[in-house]
Amino acid sequence: MxxxxxxxxxxxxxxxxxxxxxxxxxxxxxxxxxxxxxxxxxxxxxxxxxxxxxxxxxxxxxxxxxxxxxxxxxxxxxxxxxxxxxxxxxxxxxxxxxxxxxxxxxxxxxxxxxxxxxxxxxxxxxxxxxLSPAATARVIAAATGPHSSEARRPSREAARKRLSALTERELDTARAIADGLGNAEIAERLHIGVATVKAHASSLFAKLAVENRVQIALLVRDAEE
Known part of the structure; x- marks a missing residue:
């Protein structure tokens, strides 16, 4: 430039x-x-x-x-x-x-x-x-582990309400993100194309009003605890 x-x-x-x-x-x-x-x-x-x-x-x-x-x-x-x-x-x-x-x-x-x-x-x-998948997984593990001091997690009910707006495929994508998977790995798990994974991820950002994959992963963990 x-x-x-x-x-x-x-x-x-x-x-x-x-x-x-x-x-x-x-x-x-x-x-x-x-x-x-x-x-x-x-x-x-x-x-x-x-x-x-x-x-x-x-x-x-x-x-x-x-x-x-x-x-x-x-x-x-x-x-x-x-x-x-x-x-x-x-x-x-x-x-x-x-x-x-x-x-x-x-x-x-x-x-x-x-x-x-x-x-x-x-x-x-x-x-x-x-956010690399490995780094994301580590931060999520630290946040949800028994020694975490993070005290700002939303309630289970609030997280489940937000996730209820997702389609079944979007929810599957969100759960894969929570497992620390990258786009290619999500595509393999769900038997869909990488482009489709990216489209689902874009929908997740919009529907859940989040800025990054860690926030998606935390909502999934909050809902499932």
Whole structure:
């Protein structure tokens, strides 16, 4: 792309200066991405996002002061919010889960290869979730396991009411998503084409008013507990 305005504009939020520096080097090395600002905590992030109007925010979850979960919730209540991609080391599964419930479009590990980080930024910039099936399954397991401290799950009755709007095939797709399957694996399980799986997934996002596959999976788990 020839101008900065045509690039995906990114804000990096992390309390570790070295992490911010490394991410900036990776992202600014791409012709279609640009880092427009950095922030070391959630409060500064809110101010920076208001000033810069980025397309994507790379958001750490554990920070002094306002953490990434609180900042994400606040950002996503605003008009025309940026896409949020959560940064995690997987030692804070509950906070990651909370951010995803709030509407963040995905998460990446801090030790993810640089090429996958930039791919994730590009993916969420288009409005699509950046959630690998394996990572999704791990977060769901952490959320529903016996030691989970996540306390914001909807009631079983509320989850079942939302799922009742689905067709049988859409419900089958939702259950496969809850099992951490990718599109190709869902297609194989249900004996349908990948294009049909994608169509069912689009219907799920619309009918359930969710932003990502983790939110779909959580509704299924809530309904079936």
């Amino acid at each position: 020839d101008s900065e305005r045509e690039r995906v504009r990114v804000v990096i939020v992390d309390d570790d200066q070295l992490v911010r520096m490394a991410l900036r080097l990776v992202i600014d090395g791409e012709p279609d991405l640009t880092v427009v600002a950095e922030a070391r905590d959630g409060d500064i992030a809110l101010t920076v996002v208001d000033e810069q109007r980025p397309d994507v925010v790379l958001m750490d979850v554990r920070m002094p002061g306002r953490d990434g979960l609180s900042a994400t919730r606040e950002l996503l209540t605003r008009p025309a919010p940026p896409r949020v991609l959560v940064l995690t080391t997987f030692d804070s599964d509950d906070l990651v889960l909370g951010a995803l419930r709030a509407g963040a479009l995905g998460f990446v590990l801090k030790d993810t290869p640089p090429s996958r980080i930039v791919d994730a930024v590009r993916t969420v910039a288009t409005g699509d979730p950046a």
